[in-house]
Amino acid sequence: MQNKTKTPCNYTNDASLVSFIQASTDAVKRSVKSRLDESIYVTDYVPDQATVTDWQPALQSAIDEAASSGHPVYMPPGILHLSSPLLIVNPENGFCLYGAGKGVTILKRNGDFSIPVSFSGCSHMYIGDFSIDGSFDTIPENASHGLSMNKCSDFFLERVGVYNYRNTGIIHITPNDNVLRERVVLMSCDTDGMDVANNGIALSTVRMSGMINCNALRVGKVGSPCYALQLKNVSDRNFIIGGTAEGAAAGIAMGQEINHTAVTNSIVSNVRVLNCTQSMLLGYAENNVFGHLLLDQSGRDGIAQGLRAISMNECYFNTITATIKNVSASSHAVRLTGNSSDNVIEIPMFIDTAGIVAPFFRAQGSATRNSCRVSCKTGSYPATSSDHKQESDTDGNLFYYQDRPRIGPTLTIISNSIPSPPLDADFLRIKTEDAATTDNLTNIGAGVGGQRIIVGTANSNHDVTVISGVGNIRLSGAVNFTLNQTRDRLCLMFDDLTNEWCEFGRSDN
Secondary structure, rough: OOOOOOOOOOOOOOOHOEEOOOOOOOOOEHHHHHHHHHEEEHHHHHHHHHOOOOOOOHEEEEHHHHHOOOOOOEEEEEEEOOOOEEEEEEOOOOOOEEEEOOOOOEEEEEOOOOOEEEEOEEEEEEEEEEEEEEEOOOOOOOOOOEEEEOOOOOEEEEEEEEEOOEEEEEEHHHHOHHHHHOEEEEEEEEOOOOOOOOOOEEEEEEEEOOOEEEEEEEEOOOOOEEEEEEEEOOOOEEEEEEEEEEOOOOEEEEEEOOOOOOOEOOOEOOOEEEEOEEEEEEEOOOOOOEEEEEEEEOOOOOOOOEEOOOOOOOOOOEEEEEEEEOOOOOOOOOOOOOOOOEEEEEEOEEOOOOOOOOOOOOOOOOOEEEEEEOOOEEEOOOOHEEEEEEEOOOOOOOEOOOOOOOOOOOOOOOOOEOOOOOOOOOOOEEEOOHHHOOOOEEEEEEOOOOOOEEEEEEOOEEEEOOOOOOOOOOOOOOOOOEEEOOOOOEEEEEEEEEEEEEEEEEOOO
C-alpha cells in the first residue's frame, strides 16, 4: 500500500484574489479589493463598534486618509460621540463625506470645544446625510457653530441637520482675505436653535451660492444681530429658494458690510418667514428679486410680535412680492431708509387679525421713487390718513390700496396755485388763501402722464373757483367750475404732452 503525503494549500485573505461582479449582463468582473477601495468606512478604524465611546479618532483617521486619496468616507448610523472637533483642511478635489441619513447618523459634541465639524480650503466637495448635535444643553462651555466652512468653493452640502447649538448652525464665515468664494450650495439642510441660538444658516463672502429648501427653525432671538437665513457680504447671483425661517430678529437677511458693495442680481423665492421681529432685513441690495414670500408675524401663540415685515436700507431697483400677516400695532409693515430708491413692493394679500397697523408704509431719510401696493386685505385697518407716513425729506414715494381710493393732503392756494399733487393721492381737498370766502385756482403743479386726481373744497363756506385756460388747467367747454360745497367734485388728468390738467368729469352736488 502506497503512502501519500498531502501538501497543504497556501490560502490567503487578500481580497485582490477574489472576483466581484454585479448582477447585470453589462457588468465587468473585478476584484473585491478594488470594489472595497471605492469608499473608506469609518468602522474599519474601530476595533469594536459596540463598545466605542469616542468616535473622533476613527473619524479623523478616515477623513485624513480620504483627504489624500480622494475616496469618499462613509459614516455608520447611530450616535457618534466626539471628544474633539473634526477638521477637514485642504483635501484633494472630489472629497466626499456622507452618512446613513439626516437624523440617522448623528455626530454629537461630547467635550469642551467650540465647533464639532469644520471645513477649510475645501473645493469640489460633497457632504451629506448626517446630523450634528451641538450639546449646548449639557455642555454649554465654548459652544459655538454646528458646522463651519472657510474659504470653500464648489462645495455642496445636502441633507445635513444641526441642532442644540449656540451661535450659528451652518456658516460659511468671512475669511481674512475677504476674497469671494463661488458655488457654495446648501440643499435640504435644517437647523434647530431650540430657542437659544443666535443664528440659523449664514453664507458670507460668496457669489453664485445659496440655499435650496433649507429651514432655520427656533433661532431664539437671543443675539443681536440674530438671523435665520442670511446672505452676508455676498456679491451677485446668489439665491434662497424654498424653506422656512423662524424665530429670529430677522428671518431673511441680505446685507453688505465690506465697503458697502451692493448685493446684486440675486433671487429669494418661496420662503416662509414665521415669528420674527423683522421678516426681511435688506441692506445695500440692488437689482434683486424677492417673490412668493409669506411673511407671518403672528408668533407661535397667534399674537403679533414682529415690528416690521420688510425693512430696507440703501436698497435700489429691487422687486418684492409678499403676503404679509399680522404686523405689530406699534410699528409699520414696510420701512425704507437711507437713499433707498426705485424699489417696487407688491403685497397680494395683507391679513390683519391682530389689530391696527400704522403707518403701513414709511419712507425715511432720502428714500424716493419707491412704490408699495396692497392688492387685497382682510381684517381691520387704520384710518386712511395713517396708511402712509411720508417724511419731510423724502419725495415721490407711492402707496396705494387697490380696493379703496387714497385721500391725499389738504392743499392751500397761494397766488392762485397749488403744488404738485402726491402721486399716490386720489382725492385732494383745497383751502382758500388766508381762509378767504372765495378764491380762484388757475395753476396746479405738474404731475406725471396719466395721473388722475379728484379735487374738492375743504370748507363749504370757502368757495374755490377753478379757472380754465388762464394757467395749466383745461376744463370741458372752457367752462369754469366753482366748488362751493364739500361734496362737489372735479376730476382732472395730467397730459404730459401739453403739461396741462384736463377735466374728465365734474359733479355739482
